[in-house]
Amino acid sequence: MELAEALKHAIDGNAVLFTGSGFSYGSQNLEKKTPMNGRDFAKFLFSQCDVGDADDNLALASQLYVQKFGAAKLAELCRNTFSIRAPAEHHIEIMKLPWQRIYTTNYDDLLEKSAAENSKALVPLTLEDLPEKYISNARICLHVNGFINKLSVMDLAGGFKLTAGSYLSDGLTGSNWAGVLRQDVRLARAIIFIGYSMYDLDIQRLFHAEDIKHKTIFVTSPKPSSTDQIMLPMFGNVLPIGIEELASAVATESRTYSRTKHKNIFIALEKINAPSLSRQPNNADVEKLFLYGQIDHALLSPTNEDGHPRKYTVDRLSGTHVSETLKTNEDIVLVSDLGNGKTVALEQLAQNLAGTGWNVYRFTSDTKNSRQEAIQLLDLPGSTALIIDNYVPYLDFIDFVSIRRTGKNFRFILTGRSHVHEAFRDRLENALRVTEFAEFDLNRLNRSEVNDIVDLIDSYGLWAEFSAFSDIEKLNIVRSGCDGQLHQLLLKIYNSPHISEKISSLFLQLPNHLRRIAIAVFILKGSGLSSDRAILNELLKDSPLIRLSNTDRESVQFLWDDSTGHIRLKSSVLAEYYLTKLADASVVVEILLEMFLQALKLRDQSTEYEYFMRSIMSFSALQKLLPKNGLRGATIKFYEAIQSTDFTNRNPHYWLQYAIARLSFEDNLDEIAPYFKSSYALAKNINYDTYQIDNHYARFLMVKATREKNYELAYNLFLESKALLTKQMLHEKKHYPYRVAASINDFVRMHQLEITPHHRIEILNYSKDVINRIAQLPFEVRRHKHVTTCSISLQSVISDLS
Template sequence: MATAVTPSQEAICNYPWKEIYTTNYDNVVEICLAKLGRQHSVYTPLKRPADVDYETLPIIHINGYMQTASFIEFKKEIKLTDAQYFSDDFSRSAWGERFRNDIVTSPCIIFAGYSLYDLDIARILNTFEGMKERIFFVVKENPSRSLVRKLSQFGTILDIGVIGFSKIVSEISLDKVEPKRNYLSAWEQTAIPNSRGRPLRDIDVINFLMSGSLDENQFAIDTIENIYGYTINRESSDYVSDSISSGKLKNALIYSNAGNGKSTFLDSVAYKLAARNFQVFKATSNSSLLLKEFPIIRNISGNIALVVDDVFSHIDLVKAAMALGRDNIYIVASARTSQIELQESEIRKSFNDSVELFSLDSLSDGEIVSCIEFLDKYALWGARQVMKFEQKKAFIKNDCSRELRFVILEALDSPTIRSRIQQILDFKGAPEARDRVRAVLILSQLLNMAQVRSDLTLISELVQFDARLAISDHSASLRDFSLIRNGQISIRSSIFSDYVIKNSLKRHSLLLR
């Protein structure tokens, strides 16, 4: 353990950093901060990211901290052996998830005296595209060629050493540093569009049905003005938005099987409430980061609606919202039917029994009529286009069991959409390159179906090639139906995911080495 520190180390620690991650076990940072009179808190892998308190500067020891490691927990907390370094514990842990979020949301990330020998950190940095301009590596003067080659993959190299870096930091006038401003990165506020934009086209509807890809402005206008050209209106969405607006409903939980419209329902309610002067915030990240930013939302005045998809992944968030006791904070959440069947009592308890449940697994008679009119309008019945109205009605009731997902699967199999799917999935390049893209795509969806995070790092390990590199040349085509964010890849539409997997596996084999 350190007993003294250098002036350069003190100067670096004197800057008002948002947080400090360190792979060192020693107490150099802590001694510097103590000498400077700066309050700080120490965190190790054995603690939870949710425990981080931003009232003091967080110091996060990735490989453990000698000073607090107990004899019993020493082996678990302190990473010393090669076997520990080459394992993937950190990148797959809750702290690794937090580190990913911090990388994505921070305007500047500086690595001081770090060579990426720790494969965990390298894996995480290699997950993201477009990060190089925000990442800087401070290394000693005249670094080796191999180090330059390694680090230049991830960011800009500053060969100025710790002393040179401390001089730069010392020259920054803290009086000119802008005061800390609260901003949301894990929550996305739903905004009402200022203009109508272009008219809705048939291809827009086809892209939405096929892959969940839509123009947010068009969808917002379509929903707010009750046009419903993009999709049919689920009757309970009007009930939920009306009841919340009038104060008759506090919280709503929407549940259904995959593909029956949960996400679209949430988006629809979000725009309807935003149009009624609610401040609507959609959860877009993991619970630890959402909770980290929750104090910002808590301090916003007026009516607030929190939209939370996959509520069973965010139970702590629900409990935190309920604990506030504010009458003007409402929650509209979603879950799968299977989760509700197994854990309904648990989720009701999280909401303090002040939640109403709505199922989307069965289309009402009125919604069936809307479905028929919708598919007729865009000629999406395929071979059933010539059927009479009553026959189509019976088909949805009986053959589709009143489930929207089976109706959409029927539309996906229509010639119009089938040709569009074929066009998108016709990846260019050598046969091996095309097979690699398909392997990444199919495996990501199999992981999603198994409710395992489809991390590109994990996929790379399973397929034994660089998944991010494999899909990089096809980003434009993949953007039509998939979402690549925070180092993960997912198809926006669960129905389209099922369709792609079934049709791809008929023609291709997936080889996991």
């Protein structure tokens, strides 16, 4: 990058300034001298200690000085040397620019004094300051090695990088500021270094990793050192013009270039508008919604243009305290399993907020543009909400915004799949930089919602062969037959012969190349990864989306919308139904393997690819991606095909998932045991949390205890499983150990005639203890399907053994 272009970006506020000791040239300290740079200060300290022919090792020189004269004397010397009495004109000129951010390795207060000469306040910070407290509102300067006005004797051993002891403490890479610096240099249009020699290894590594050479400029003295001539060109364009000539160029450019006026134009982020009043839905609208997931956003409003209720969807959040939550400045997470309505609920909430005057925007992909637009969002007047469907891949983006929103009326409204959110909850808390956020579980319809959904389906004749059932029978279908889950209800509707035939016919009409792409889209959706067209093209060989004709696009319009560059699948339940009921297992597993191996090649380019591999490697995901007919064969083929990759062969998660799969297929337990051993061994090597391994190993032991013909061996296996479950129940209030504990009933029934009186009492007491623990669980956990099943199962054990 040339200087003129870089300065234009600086005038626009899109450049980062990074200064080193050479920046101080021409300023005056309290001794009316230009502050010494690090090398000269080191030589001065050595000379004061009567060390001749010393090098420029500042850490060693200052340590020696402290040993001879004391830390207080060194602190006083630093204050006199690095406290600025007067900046030069060129410093004042450079600080007229509206820098995006300022970083310096200097101890002095020259930047702050120069800003003050322009009647601008610059807040000096050090690595000990928390970024989220400052960067949303203040013009700041981060002093990476410490700041003279914050110097105390104690600081010489830590935050003030001068003595050898201080260099042993965590530097930039270990601080909260490392991520901010990375984000700043990625977003900046230009990065200008003044008087900096790139000697710090932390900063070398960071800038090398970010690959920003094309937009980086180093302004050095007219006679740079030989080291600078070798080192700096590796990181950017070197201009040996000196700071005075730079200031002259700044003055010239400022006179001739008018700052670009920024308008709040959002392209990467999509604005959600208030709902417009419209007609009543018809049969075709509701059929498209229920069967294909095609949402007509204009119909989401609960009333039509006449103010009458509109039967189109069930308002899942009408009975919640969402509005009160937003008033308390809490972020919101809508949680459910796939297909249980969180996306529709998100759209309803977004429209409701937009209708009450909120600025509501939708995020779809983490790009440089979306981050720049997110910064603009923070400055919008009024209240603002950013909508993110499936937040997990975007935790870095959430952190990027959260750190900048302090004091702003800004909320995140997120969705996540239940089991994934449970695993990532702590990381979300860290990314949001809060200790609490509101969670709404949408997995089950409440009593009012069940009545509404039955009435809605009745109104549009979607019950098919259940149409003749009474109202009570239909309510029971939803409550009991479908466990109150929208996902299960939709699958039941799809299973009716009339509708199943209709869906099958639609897919059979697609040519093979489109059917393959459709399967890949469904897999991508099932993984929870971004629906960016570019990602799908990367995960399939030969980038097939590029070659789609207009006719091809029209053929798949009933499945997804890709008008924004993102593939928005219209119904995840329809995708699951096709994959698990209608598709060919051999075709699906072939595409699944192709996408996994492509992601493996690309994993160093983005964390999203690794997230994809981890997601589809889970057996619970494979069960929703592979056809039921041929599931075992396809699952084993998939696991064995990826087994030798460097991502899986030493991955405890892989071996655990393969063990879970084989256990679910009721395979030979002696063949499964080594997979658990491998998972435990690899977990130990990388400090991997074994909670999930313990849980499934407890299940493995319980199954083995049930199958074992030798009662004594069986009881010992039961005790081993019981010990793992008890540990989990003591430390976590989750449903997982109770799911396994329910199988105690199977063990008891298999060995009931052999159980000794002593063992009978032990099993009875344990079953009662588990039931007592269930009574103390949080309400949401207590009503979980696996927990209620456990309670019923253990009541049966108590009845059988009493």
